[in-house]
Amino acid sequence: LLIAQNLTKNYQRGIEKVKALDNVSFAVNRGQFIAITGPSGSGKTTLLHILGCLDKPTSGEVYIDNKPVSKMTEKELDNVRRLKVGFVFQQFYLLPELNVIENVKLPLLFSGNPKKVEEEYIDEILNFLGIINRKKHKPNQLSGGEMQRVAIARSLVNKPEFILADEPTANLDTENGKKIFELLIKLVEKNITVIVVTHNNELANMAQKKIVLKDGVIV
Amino acid sequence: LLIAQNLTKNYQRGIEKVKALDNVSFAVNRGQFIAITGPSGSGKTTLLHILGCLDKPTSGEVYIDNKPVSKMTEKELDNVRRLKVGFVFQQFYLLPELNVIENVKLPLLFSGNPKKVEEEYIDEILNFLGIINRKKHKPNQLSGGEMQRVAIARSLVNKPEFILADEPTANLDTENGKKIFELLIKLVEKNITVIVVTHNNELANMAQKKIVLKDGVIV
Ligand SMILES: Nc1ncnc2c1ncn2[C@@H]1O[C@H](COP(=O)(O)OP(=O)(O)OP(=O)(O)O)[C@@H](O)[C@H]1O
Ligand SMILES: Nc1ncnc2c1ncn2[C@@H]1O[C@H](COP(=O)(O)OP(=O)(O)OP(=O)(O)O)[C@@H](O)[C@H]1O
Ligand SMILES: [Mg+2]
Numbered sequence: 001l002l003i004a005q006n007l008t009k010n011y012q013r014g015i016e017k018v019k020a021l022d023n024v025s026f027a028v029n030r031g032q033f034i035a036i037t038g039p040s041g042s043g044k045t046t047l048l049h050i051l052g053c054l055d056k057p058t059s060g061e062v063y064i065d066n067k068p069v070s071k072m073t074e075k076e077l078d079n080v081r082r083l084k085v086g087f088v089f090q091q092f093y094l095l096p097e098l099n100v101i102e103n104v105k106l107p108l109l110f111s112g113n114p115k116k117v118e119e120e121y122i123d124e125i126l127n128f129l130g131i132i133n134r135k136k137h138k139p140n141q142l143s144g145g146e147m148q149r150v151a152i153a154r155s156l157v158n159k160p161e162f163i164l165a166d167e168p169t170a171n172l173d174t175e176n177g178k179k180i181f182e183l184l185i186k187l188v189e190k191n192i193t194v195i196v197v198t199h200n201n202e203l204a205n206m207a208q209k210k211i212v213l214k215d216g217v218i219v
Numbered sequence: 220l221l222i223a224q225n226l227t228k229n230y231q232r233g234i235e236k237v238k239a240l241d242n243v244s245f246a247v248n249r250g251q252f253i254a255i256t257g258p259s260g261s262g263k264t265t266l267l268h269i270l271g272c273l274d275k276p277t278s279g280e281v282y283i284d285n286k287p288v289s290k291m292t293e294k295e296l297d298n299v300r301r302l303k304v305g306f307v308f309q310q311f312y313l314l315p316e317l318n319v320i321e322n323v324k325l326p327l328l329f330s331g332n333p334k335k336v337e338e339e340y341i342d343e344i345l346n347f348l349g350i351i352n353r354k355k356h357k358p359n360q361l362s363g364g365e366m367q368r369v370a371i372a373r374s375l376v377n378k379p380e381f382i383l384a385d386e387p388t389a390n391l392d393t394e395n396g397k398k399i400f401e402l403l404i405k406l407v408e409k410n411i412t413v414i415v416v417t418h419n420n421e422l423a424n425m426a427q428k429k430i431v432l433k434d435g436v437i438v
């Protein structure tokens with residue numbers, strides 16, 4: 001379903017070259033639960049962004065449903081980013097001028113809501129995540145963990161085939177973290193492919209497969 | 220040294236009132252290591268900002284060296300924020316247009332570097348935190364955990380009497396997280412007062428005193 005083939009990502013800064021990813025290859029099947037772990041700076045976020053078509057590798061290829069991403073049209077790439085993949089960013093990236101419900105519904109605006117997602121479905125997600133009472137708050141009126149949960153809710157709203165989540169429990173206490181584990185497992189049971197970058201060993205151990213990065217290389 | 224007396228913080232949003240803190244009181248002695256824990260949304264960040272004079276309570280008082288904060292002049296408050304307290308923010312708040320070393324040295328610019336902090340001292344901190352090779356990177360050229368460590372380095376540069384750290388290991392792996400524990404303990408050994416908000420139970424258990432919040436109340 002998703003293949004990473006010899007992915008390399010270099011960042012050039014003047015004479016300095018940072019090798020963020022070095023020949024990373026692996027395959028993911030539909031409905032699998034994959035954890036990506038490794039030290040800070042090992043290339044996890046870089047890898048996740050390339051898998052989600054939000055960034056291009058310096059060399060190597062990503063295949064989605066056997067189609068090479070480098071050969072996709074802009075229209076096909078948009079389709080991947082807006083409908084196939086739900087992305088939870090490490091930095092959240094909520095829009096400061098929109099409130100919670102507007103931020104969560106933003107992907108529907110871009111996709112035109114082709115799956116006809118209902119208000120009740122969204123409320124169900126917000127309720128499960130414990131943030132239903134924050135629907136009208138703006139991001140600067142939320143705690144760190146509340147912002148994180150809004151970012152998670154937003155990734156689900158287009159009912160994507162893949163969830164790519166970058167440290168989704170970093171700002172959460174144990175109780176709320178467990179709710180996220182539960183959510184991710186429910187998605188996998190619905191045959192959604194979940195790839196999560198995490199420093200949380202408990203969450204990583206729930207995955208069917210662990211990819212461990214160190215200095216941009218799979219170890 | 221630091222006294223919180225009946226701190227209450229309400230946020231009014233139209234007809235809705237959020238009670239972020241409700242009658243919170245405790246005392247902290249010089250050189251103590253205090254952990255503040257509790258679920259997401261329980262008021263930890265709100266409390267830390269009030270203790271660090273970055274926000275005012277709706278009612279109640281903070282005393283620093285027996286001086287009530289509400290009676291301090293703007294000059295005295297500036298002195299507290301710039302020299303007495305080193306603050307590590309949950310959202311980091313690094314300036315995007317400055318590189319790492321410029322971001323770390325920013326407090327020296329505001330304080331006029333009265334303690335004559337040297338370049339070697341700063342390099343020592345960056346080296347200990349494992350980010351010495353990122354001195355010239357801008358924040359958008361850093362990983363989440365690297366940004367977190369820059370925020371920690373910045374809080375130390377004015378050699379403050381207090382460190383107030385909001386989830387300083389949230390974006391770090393176990394190894395790098397342990398480095399932060401080590402750093403905080405070294406500071407406490409130097410008689411610096413450390414108050415850390417954390418979801419990390421291992422770090423919280425190293426503290427001499429734990430303050431547990433739930434719905435804005437100490438439990
Ligand atoms: N400006 C605001 N207006 C309204 N409500 C607010 C505002 N700022 C914070 N809150 C609310 O106050 C509560 C406490 O927020 P706070 O950031 O202190 O929580 P926290 O314990 O740090 O949570 P976390 O562990 O998620 O970081 C939250 O429920 C939040 O929604
Ligand atoms: N635009 C850039 N220019 C130069 N170096 C970069 C850039 N973006 C990232 N890097 C570097 O690439 C390395 C990998 O970054 P990445 O964000 O993928 O790490 P990570 O594994 O997600 O780390 P963390 O656990 O701290 O979030 C880091 O050392 C970072 O400094
Ligand atoms: Mg990352």
Ligand SMILES: [Mg+2]
Pocket residue numbers: 143144145263264265309385
């Ligand atoms: Mg907080």
